[in-house]
Amino acid sequence: MIDFSNGYCVVETKNLEILKDLRSKIYDEVKKIFNIKELNIDEGFNLFHNHIKNETAGSLNSKRIELIKNINKNIDITYKIYEAFEDYIVELIGPDVLGQKIANLVIQIPNDQNPGEIHRDAPANSPYEIVMWVPLVDSYGTKTMSILDYENTKINLKNLKENNNWEQLEKNVYNKSPQLDVKFGQALIFMTSLLHGAKINKEKTTRFSLNTRFKNIFAPSGLKNQLQFFKKIKESNLVKYGSHIELEELLK
Numbered sequence: 553m554i555d556f557s558n559g560y561c562v563v564e565t566k567n568l569e570i571l572k573d574l575r576s577k578i579y580d581e582v583k584k585i586f587n588i589k590e591l592n593i594d595e596g597f598n599l600f601h602n603h604i605k606n607e608t609a610g611s612l613n614s615k616r617i618e619l620i621k622n623i624n625k626n627i628d629i630t631y632k633i634y635e636a637f638e639d640y641i642v643e644l645i646g647p648d649v650l651g652q653k654i655a656n657l658v659i660q661i662p663n664d665q666n667p668g669e670i671h672r673d674a675p676a677n678s679p680y681e682i683v684m685w686v687p688l689v690d691s692y693g694t695k696t697m698s699i700l701d702y703e704n705t706k707i708n709l710k711n712l713k714e715n716n717n718w719e720q721l722e723k724n725v726y727n728k729s730p731q732l733d734v735k736f737g738q739a740l741i742f743m744t745s746l747l748h749g750a751k752i753n754k755e756k757t758t759r760f761s762l763n764t765r766f767k768n769i770f771a772p773s774g775l776k777n778q779l780q781f782f783k784k785i786k787e788s789n790l791v792k793y794g795s796h797i798e799l800e801e802l803l804k
C-alpha cells in the first residue's frame with residue numbers, strides 16, 4: 553500500500569525498461585529537432601542548455617512546441633507512463649482508467665527566470681484526478697517540484713482569500729514544501745487540488761520532465777471536456793460487459 557495521506561507520494565517504477573524506452577524515443581526527437589549529436593541520453597538531457605546557447609527565445613519556443621507535438625504523435629506517452637506505474641495508479645483510482653490524451657513535456661534550463669508558476673490543476677481539472685510527474689533525469693535541489701500537502705494547501709488558500717497576498721503564498725509553498733528528490737525511474741503522484749510549482753533551477757543541469765493525468769471512468773469530470781482531453785486506458789470486465797449491455801439495450 554502506498555501512503556497517500558498527504559495527497560502526494562513518490563513511487564518507483566517496477567518496469568524500468570518501459571521508462572528507458574520512452575526516454576530514448578523522446579531523446580531521438582530532441583536530437584532531431586535541436587540538432588544535438590550527443591549519444592549519451594543522460595548527458596544530452598542534462599547538458600541540453602549547452603546545445604541551445606545560440607538559439608533565440610522565439611526559435612527555442614517554436615522548437616519546444618514542435619517537440620511536444622511530435623512526441624505525442626509518435627509515442628503514446630500516457631499509456632507508457634500507465635504501464636510503468638500501473639500498480640500504483642490502479643491502487644489509487646481503481647481498474648477503470650482514463651488517461652490524458654496529450655502529455656506535457658517541461659524543459660527547465662539552469663537559471664530560467666520563468667519556472668512553473670504556483671497553481672492548482674483543480675478545479676479546472678477534476679479534483680478526482682491524479683497527476684503523474686515523471687522526470688527524465690534525476691531531479692533534486694531546486695531542479696525538482698515544490699508541492700504543499702492537502703492540509704497546508706487548505707490553510708494557504710484560506711489565507712490568500714483573507715489577505716490577497718500572492719507573494720506570501722508563493723513563499724509558503726516554497727518554504728513548506730518537502731524536498732522531493734525524484735530520480736529517473738521514479739514518479740511524483742499528486743492530487744490535482746494541491747498547490748504546486750517550481751523554483752528557478754539553480755542547479756548546473758537541465759531538467760526534462762513529463763506530466764500527465766489519470767482518473768477513474770466513473771469519477772466526476774472537471775470543467776474541461778472529458779471526451780476532448782481523456783481517452784480510455786483500461787477497463788474492468790464490469791465496465792466492458794456493462795457498456796455492451798447498455799448499448800444493446802439502446803439499439804433495441
Ligand SMILES: [Fe+2]
Nearest residue numbers: 671672673748
Ligand atoms: Fe500543474
